[in-house]
Every structure is written in C-alpha cells, then in structure tokens.
Amino acid sequence: NAGVTQTPKFRVLKTGQSMTLLCAQDMNHEYMYWYRQDPGMGLRLIHYSVGEGTTAKGEVPDGYNVSRLKKQNFLLGLESAAPSQTSVYFCASRSGGSGNTIYFGEGSWLTVV
Amino acid sequence: AQSVTQLGSHVSVSEGALVLLRCNYSSSVPPYLFWYVQYPNQGLQLLLKYTSAATLVKGINGFEAEFKKSETSFHLTKPSAHMSDAAEYFCAVTLNTGGFKTIFGAGTRLFVKA
Numbered sequence: 001n002a003g004v005t006q007t008p009k010f011r012v013l014k015t016g017q018s019m020t021l022l023c024a025q026d027m028n029h030e031y032m033y034w035y036r037q038d039p040g041m042g043l044r045l046i047h048y049s050v051g052e053g054t055t056a057k058g059e060v061p062d063g064y065n066v067s068r069l070k071k072q073n074f075l076l077g078l079e080s081a082a083p084s085q086t087s088v089y090f091c092a093s094r095s096g097g098s099g100n101t102i103y104f105g106e107g108s109w110l111t112v113v
Numbered sequence: 114a115q116s117v118t119q120l121g122s123h124v125s126v127s128e129g130a131l132v133l134l135r136c137n138y139s140s141s142v143p144p145y146l147f148w149y150v151q152y153p154n155q156g157l158q159l160l161l162k163y164t165s166a167a168t169l170v171k172g173i174n175g176f177e178a179e180f181k182k183s184e185t186s187f188h189l190t191k192p193s194a195h196m197s198d199a200a201e202y203f204c205a206v207t208l209n210t211g212g213f214k215t216i217f218g219a220g221t222r223l224f225v226k227a
Contacts, residue, residue: 004156031213040122042203042217043157050212058214090156098145098209099164104156 002026006091006105013081013112021076021108023091031094032074033058033102034066036087043090049074081112115140117204119218127226132176132191134221136204139185146187147205147215148178157203163187174198199225 004025013019023032030051035043045058047066055066063085065077074093078085091105120135138144145164149157161172168180174197178189189202204218 033214035217040219042219045214045216048212048214056212092215094213094215096213098207098213099162100213101147101159101162102207102215104158106156107154 004091004093004103004105006089006108008108009106010109011111013078013110015081015083015112017081018077018079019081019110020078021089021091021110023074023076023093023105024072025074025091025093025103026072027093027095027103028071029093029095029103030071031096032068033092033094034064034074034076035090035092036060037090037107038087046076046089078110081110083112086110086112115144115206115208116216117146117206117218119202119204119221121221122219123222123224125224125226126194128196129193132189132194132198132223134189134202134204134223136178136187136189136218137185138187138204138206140206145207145209146178146180147207148172148176148187148189149203149205149217151201151203151220153200160189160202194223194225196225196227199223 033048034046049068052071089108094102147162148160163180171177201222
C-alpha cells in the first residue's frame with residue numbers, strides 16, 4: 001500500500017530558485033496538509049486543504065503556495081527559495097473527524113544554499 | 114487556543130527500564146489526543162490515540178498512555194524499554210474546527226542505553 005507519497009525526497013536549491021514538492025495519497029482522503037519540521041520546533045503547519053480545489057493557510061504560510069487541483073494530489077511551491085526554508089517537509093492526509101488518524105509521507109529534505 | 118507541551122526534549126533510559134514521556138494539553142473542550150513516533154529519516158506513524166472511549170489507551174509496541182483530565186495530561190509509558198524504541202516521540206491534539214488541523218508538541222527524543 002502506497003499511502004502518502006512525496007517527491008522529490010532530497011533537493012538542494014540556490015537562493016531565489018523555485019521548486020514544487022508533490023504529494024500524492026491513494027486513500028481517498030478529503031484533508032491534506034503540508035508541515036515543516038525543524039529541530040526543537042516539532043511540526044508546524046504550512047498550508048492545508050479540506051477538499052479538491054480548496055486551500056487554506058496554516059501557522060507558517062509565508063513564502064509558500066499550494067494547489068489541490070485533484071483530490072489525490074497536494075502541491076507545495078516555493079517561488080523564491082530562502083535559506084530559512086531549509087527544512088524537512090512532510091505531507092499528510094486524513095479523512096474527516098477529529099479522532100481520525102493523520103497519515104504521513106516519508107518526508108522531503110530541502111536545503112537552500 | 115489548543116496546544117500541547119512536551120516536557121523534556123531528550124529522555125535517556127537504560128534498556129529494560131520504564132519509559133515515561135510527558136505531555137500536557139490545553140483545551141477548552143474534550144480533546145482528541147495522539148502520540149506519534151518518528152524513526153530516523155522516516156515520517157511519523159501513529160502509536161496510539163485517545164478519543165474519549167477509555168482513559169487508558171494501549172498502542173503498538175507495548176506503549177500506553179493515560180488521559181487525566183484533572184491534570185490535563187496524556188503521558189506515554191512503556192514498562193520496559195527496548196533498544197528499538199529509540200526514536201522521537203510527538204504528542205498531538207486535533208482541533209475540532211474546519212480542517213481538523215493537528216497541532217504537534219516540540220517532540221521528545223528517547224535514547225535507550227544498553
């Protein structure tokens with residue numbers, strides 16, 4: 001079972017470059033999320049989506065954009081990468097209901113030099 | 114606002130010893146609480162969750178957690194640590210609002226000594 005798949009897994013960018021992280025889930029989940037993980041700060045929510053065609057800002061949205069054109073895909077874009085965006089990015093998905101489990105991808109390691 | 118606080122960024126135990134990882138939550142309504150584990154270079158996976166059915170929740174790999182409303186706590190325990198338990202553990206709460214956003218604690222890294 002694939003679950004949540006993220007690509008690419010590793011990427012090095014130069015400051016000012018742009019890139020897109022792709023997340024795909026095969027569980028027919030309505031809700032999808034992008035988090036970033038930094039040492040000592042846990043996971044912080046960047047953007048999320050409550051269904052196809054919808055997006056919303058999370059805790060740390062600045063410098064990122066997202067799109068959810070298809071239910072199974074959630075894209076995270078960096079228009080002009082900055083060193084502060086060096087982080088590990090995790091995509092996650094879930095079905096509705098507060099008690100439901102959130103499922104994570106394996107992460108994407110991004111370094112901005 | 115709902116949040117979780119994990120006490121101790123690092124915990125070290127000997128193999129076979131009790132594991133206790135602390136989590137306190139703040140919530141104005143009954144929360145849905147979770148513990149997730151992250152092994153090196155992997156995503157997070159669910160250990161256990163509290164959804165108001167029972168205050169003592171048993172999870173995978175011998176872990177359990179007890180929901181104590183009077184103490185606003187949801188501490189994670191395991192009677193006997195194994196080397197394979199070395200990982201980072203995250204306590205989390207899901208907001209019962211649009212988007213069902215999950216808020217994570219800062220994490221506690223567990224070290225297990227032989």
